[in-house]
Amino acid sequence: MKLSEIKKILTTLETVNFKLPNGNFVPEHFHVTEVGLITKNFIDCGGVVRNETVVNFQLWDANDFEHRLKPQKLNHIIELSEKILGIEDFEIEVEYQDTTIGKYDLGFNGKDFELLNKQTACLAKDQCGIPSEKPKMKLTQLNGESSNSCTPDGGCC
Template sequence: MKLAEIKQILKEKETIEFELPDGSLVPSHFHVTEIGSVEKKFIDCGGTFREENKASFQLWEANDYDHRLHPEKLISIIELSEKILKLDGNSEIEVEYQESTIGKYDLEFNGERFLLVNKFTTCLAQDQCGIPAESSEKRKKSLKNLPPVETNSCEPGSGCC
């Protein structure tokens, strides 16, 4: 999700809810402790230089059960971040949230609440690493085409087991 998209959604919402990948909700007394500009420059395993620029939202919860972040307040924080950090509306959002460690998530919206979506690693240079395209997809095997396995198994009720 991009900054421009979240701002548009927030304009139409009365409350903000974030759902974790397991279906549980981030407690409603969460804070957005920071919005940052994250620049990543790297070389992939094929030797290609790459750059990523994202807007980072950090969600945090404390024992402040009376705190509720309202949509208009989050919009104002986003707009201040855009101004000071030079973020633009096309910046992709990455969300950090503390569980057993700091988790990083992509952000989606399901029409009701924001979804924290698991991120996955991948090889960006599979063609140069010699990784076959089908290895990045789950392989399906038909069990009916497997050769018969010869075993010395017991028949049920034979007393050999």
């Protein structure tokens, strides 16, 4: 989800809820302790220099049980961050500590924001010999030309 999308969604909500991949929710008294800009510069396994930039939200579960972040307040925090840090309309990454600090993509199900598990991937599959798509074969092609292959009436089973 891009920053512009969350800002638009926040104008329609009465409460801000974040649902974890396991179906549980971040406690309603969470704080957004950071809105930042993270740029990652790296070289992939094929030797290509790359960079990624994301807007980072850090959620923190405090012992402040009376706290409840309103959508308008979160929008204000985002707008302040855009102004001061020069943040543009990048994808959002959310950090939240459960058993360890996790990084999540952000989605929306029509009611709640959803923390979506991120996946690793090889960015240079052509350099590593990894096919971009799994080859499709018919089962009849596997041993169809072999003299040892079974036929329905061949007695091999």
